Amino acid sequence: MRDRLLMSDQTLFRDRDVCELSHIPDVFNYREAQLNEMAFAVGPALHGARPINLLLKGIPGTGKTSSVERIFDELSYTTRRVVPVHVNCQFDHTQFMIFARIFHGVFGHTPPTTGLSIRRLMNEIGNALVTRQQVLLVCLDDAHFIQAEGVLNHVLYPILRLYEGFPGVRSGVFLTVSNIDTDLKKVLDPSVMSVLQPTEIYFPPYNEEEVRGILQERVRRAVYPGVISSEMFDLIVEKTMISGDLRVGIDLIRRSVLNAEKHARQSVVPGDVDAAYEISRYIHLESSVRALSRDEKKLLGQIASYSRDEERMMTSGAVFNAVREEVPMGYTVFYERLRKFEQLRLINLYSRRMGGRTREISLRYDAEKVAEECGG
Ligand SMILES: Nc1ncnc2c1ncn2[C@@H]1O[C@H](COP(=O)(O)OP(=O)(O)OP(=O)(O)O)[C@@H](O)[C@H]1O
Ligand SMILES: [Mg+2]
Incomplete structure (x- = not known):
């Protein structure tokens, strides 16, 4: 019989999903201060009042999106008073796409036709919030993607001034950005800035001890004992620190173990980590370049040439x-x-x-x- 090429039953993974970057970890440490501030900002909304608007700042991989997801998840489970809507501005980057996403958050389905005007969408959203006495909380995640051409202005203004057309409606926004020198005063119209008045929360890069703690937990859940020795773990942490991005570490665990599996080894050897690093290390480059404006990208490209x-x-x-x-x-x-x-x-x-x-x-x-x- 021919050797099977697919579906080998030998695997070193206990749960391979744990090392996917999209995985939402059960254990989420080192962000208590930020989570507490975020919870404080949401507080008024639980009583039907306007939440505090937030600007969450930090370089890529510092847990901004994960923190928002945690707060929004809890909101969805615990109250019907607040409608949390998460918008990924890399994907939803036009005014219409963003309002369609908010519509989805409020009604649970996309708008019936794409031909609807933004005004119509706003009307339906506003009326529903009035009837249901709900507070709208929108997170514009990676908002720097919609800064150019004024989309951010055009989205913030109607969200924050919803109460003008729909008396009694309360709304707030969380913005996340990975350009740490983002100065909203330079980006937004004074009329938008004056209603936004965001409180800033900083997400500092994780230090070595924190990276160690986070990766240890992933290893424990992802692979069987002994697959990654303490020496190999140290090597993974070291490379993660050099890269400056936690995502590299998570990806390194996955790729190193895959490399070991590929060579039918029971445990990871230095060569597996090194080979994995040649791919994983560019995750940071990719996500940072993603966060640049067109001109900045061009400049960096020119510097590279x-x-x-x-x-x-x-x-x-x-x-x-x-x-x-x-x-x-x-x-x-x-x-x-x-x-x-x-x-x-x-x-x-x-x-x-x-x-x-x-x-x-x-x-x-x-x-x-x-x-x-x-x-x-
Ligand atoms: N404190 C933590 N504990 C466990 N895992 C974490 C922690 N912080 C971040 N992660 C993991 O690291 C990865 C990156 O986190 P996240 O997406 O929240 O970062 P971000 O700040 O939003 O980055 P970006 O600016 O690139 O969007 C995710 O896979 C997340 O699960
Ligand atoms: Mg993010």
């Missing part, structure tokens, strides 16, 4: 001269963008015996890969 072509060390002045034709901007904007890339851990900036704002630049990722991620 420049570093590929130049043997010499890159200084900010030289890079500025090399890229300004492709990406027109003044030095101040250029410098702000560099700082942002540094904050997102895409580049390193060093100041070495060079006066003023001149810095040495190095990419934290392979130039080829960065250029590819930025669209060639």
Whole structure:
């Protein structure tokens, strides 16, 4: 009989879903302070009053979306007073798509036709909230994706001013952004800003001990004992810290074990982790680049091409001269963008015996890969 290619019954996984990035973990530590503040913001809504609007800020993989999911889940289970609606702005990026998502949250189904005007959608949403005496709470997750072209303004305004057309209706928003230097005052109209008045909650990157704790829990649930030795676990933690993104660690566990399975081993060896890292390490690059504006992406792509072509060390002045034709901007904007890339851990900036704002630049990722991620 022919050897079976699929469905080998040998597996090292106890539960492979646990290492999927979409998995919602049962144990969620180290975010008590943020969760408490979020619960506090929701508090008034439980009594039919307006919730406190929030801006949740933190680099990718710091638990913003997971925290919102936890609060919203609890709301759905415990009260009918509040309608929580989670909008992923990477997917729902137009005003219509977002209101259709809110409609879905309120009625449990998508609007009957796509031809409905936004005004009609708003009307139906507003009337339902009045009748049911419910408070609307919308999370615009990854809101930086809809900053450009004013979509964020055009969505926030009607949500926050719902009470004008529908007396008695209360509504609030949670915004999440992974551009930590997002300044909403610069992005939003003063009329929107004045009703939004968000409280900011910061999600700092997890430190090594926290990463260790989170990954330990995943390993415990995902694989059988002995599959990942303590040495291999240390290696996974070390690589996660270098990458600066918890997601890399979660993905590394999965890929390392898959590699071991592929070679019919009972446990993970260093080669399995190394090979996995060559793929997992770019999850951060991918998600950070995802969070950049078109011009920022273009600039980063140009820096990558420049570093590929130049043997010499890159200084900010030289890079500025090399890229300004492709990406027109003044030095101040250029410098702000560099700082942002540094904050997102895409580049390193060093100041070495060079006066003023001149810095040495190095990419934290392979130039080829960065250029590819930025669209060639
Ligand atoms: N405290 C934690 N305990 C366990 N798992 C966590 C914790 N924080 C984050 N995670 C896991 O890490 C991954 C990334 O978390 P999450 O999606 O919430 O980050 P984020 O801040 O929304 O990132 P992004 O800005 O890229 O959207 C998820 O798979 C999540 O389950
Ligand atoms: Mg998120």
